[in-house]
Amino acid sequence: MPIDPVCGMEIGEETEFKVEYGGKVYYFCSPHCKAQFEANPEKYIKEGGMEHGHGMHSHGHGHGHKKHGCCHH
Numbered sequence: 001m002p003i004d005p006v007c008g009m010e011i012g013e014e015t016e017f018k019v020e021y022g023g024k025v026y027y028f029c030s031p032h033c034k035a036q037f038e039a040n041p042e043k044y045i046k047e048g049g050m051e052h053g054h055g056m057h058s059h060g061h062g063h064g065h066k067k068h069g070c071c072h073h
């Protein structure tokens with residue numbers, strides 16, 4: 001059973017939604033998934049390579065410098 005690489009659903013081989021890419025045929029459950037794949041095939045082809053993005057945590061230290069704008073004489 002082919003699997004829709006976009007949503008992970010099992011697809012019947014009689015589906016009309018298929019794309020040949022890189023010498024392989026990919027099947028899709030819907031035109032929506034097919035369009036998603038065609039827009040960014042590399043994203044869905046990567047197998048077993050779940051990349052853990054080490055996102056830089058930006059600690060926003062908001063030092064609020066209060067300025068006393070009073071006129072002290």
Ligand SMILES: [Zn+2]
Nearest residue numbers: 004007029033
């Ligand atoms: Zn799908």
